[in-house]
Amino acid sequence: MVQLGQFPPARHVIAHISDTHFLGARRPLYGAVDTDPPLAFALQLLERSNLPIEAIVVTGDLADLAEPDAYARLKATVEPAAAKLGASIVWVMGNHDERPAYSAGLFGEESTAPQDRVEMIGGLRIISLDSTVPGYHHGALLDSQLEWLTEVLAEPAADGTLLAMHHPPLPSPVEIMAILELQQMDRLADVIRGTDVRAILAGHLHHAMSGMFAGIPVSVAAATCYTIDPSAPVGSLLGVDGAQSINLVHVYDDQILHSVVPAVETRQVSGFPDSVLGALAAMSPDDRIQAFSYKKSTFNLAEVESSAAPE
Ligand SMILES: [Fe+2]
Numbered sequence: 001m002v003q004l005g006q007f008p009p010a011r012h013v014i015a016h017i018s019d020t021h022f023l024g025a026r027r028p029l030y031g032a033v034d035t036d037p038p039l040a041f042a043l044q045l046l047e048r049s050n051l052p053i054e055a056i057v058v059t060g061d062l063a064d065l066a067e068p069d070a071y072a073r074l075k076a077t078v079e080p081a082a083a084k085l086g087a088s089i090v091w092v093m094g095n096h097d098e099r100p101a102y103s104a105g106l107f108g109e110e111s112t113a114p115q116d117r118v119e120m121i122g123g124l125r126i127i128s129l130d131s132t133v134p135g136y137h138h139g140a141l142l143d144s145q146l147e148w149l150t151e152v153l154a155e156p157a158a159d160g161t162l163l164a165m166h167h168p169p170l171p172s173p174v175e176i177m178a179i180l181e182l183q184q185m186d187r188l189a190d191v192i193r194g195t196d197v198r199a200i201l202a203g204h205l206h207h208a209m210s211g212m213f214a215g216i217p218v219s220v221a222a223a224t225c226y227t228i229d230p231s232a233p234v235g236s237l238l239g240v241d242g243a244q245s246i247n248l249v250h251v252y253d254d255q256i257l258h259s260v261v262p263a264v265e266t267r268q269v270s271g272f273p274d275s276v277l278g279a280l281a282a283m284s285p286d287d288r289i290q291a292f293s294y295k296k297s298t299f300n301l302a303e304v305e306s307s308a309a310p311e
Pocket residue numbers: 019021060061094096204205206223
């Protein structure tokens with residue numbers, strides 16, 4: 001593969017999905033939203049992409065009421081897609097999940113213990129951290145979990161670590177969600193600051209968002225079920241059936257990118273087939289600049305003409 005810019009290809013590509021909120025018997029969420037099509041659509045896009053996706057990370061609120069058949073349906077939806085991609089699945093607990101049903105349904109052994117796990121993707125470590133409090137919607141971490149995390153992080157991974165947790169360690173622009181935030185975030189900061197944690201993947205807020213915590217970038221994926229509109233009138237909470245999305249995470253040697261992918265049908269209005277990229281890749285760097293960057297190249301003039309021509 002020819003390198004077209006200044007960066008070699010990403011070392012790892014991960015799909016980050018959040019807040020599927022499946023209900024049992026495929027009942028619609030709030031009696032209004034079919035939770036399944038956006039997730040299925042997003043998985044189709046991942047397959048179509050031909051990207052070398054190594055893991056699908058699902059950051060919690062997997063099943064809205066923690067019903068066993070909701071976990072079974074989610075597993076039956078994601079596992080075949082992951083198998084086609086050759087990707088691992090990293091499940092993460094969310095506040096709508098319940099540890100016994102989650103552990104039984106997804107890992108085959110029922111447990112009430114915090115669901116913390118480590119997955120290695122080549123040299124990249126992905127830690128699934130259970131930030132839930134049984135019986136509540138806010139987040140918290142036990143002393144024992146922070147001790148466990150400290151031990152795990154004591155040894156760095158070759159390509160660093162992604163920490164996947166449902167409750168983002170950030171403020172919430174939607175004020176009411178602050179009640180449901182992770183408690184005592186400073187304790188987590190003390191554990192991960194200065195370690196090899198390179199990014200935190202989270203969910204819970206139902207809208208895409210990014211910030212920094214303890215010097216580490218945090219990326220919140222929106223939801224596949226319904227989204228929360230952060231521009232809603234102050235003081236209100238507005239869940240909407242639209243803008244469902246997932247994220248692609250490109251892990252480079254010195255950078256990590258989080259790109260939002262729509263999980264709903266869209267209408268194509270422009271683009272190029274991959275044959276164009278092939279032709280550009282065959283050129284010298286200077287010819288490529290002339291062909292694709294120069295505003296008056298035949299390539300770009302053809303684009304301008306197609307915009308001007310009525311259909
Ligand atoms: Fe959620």
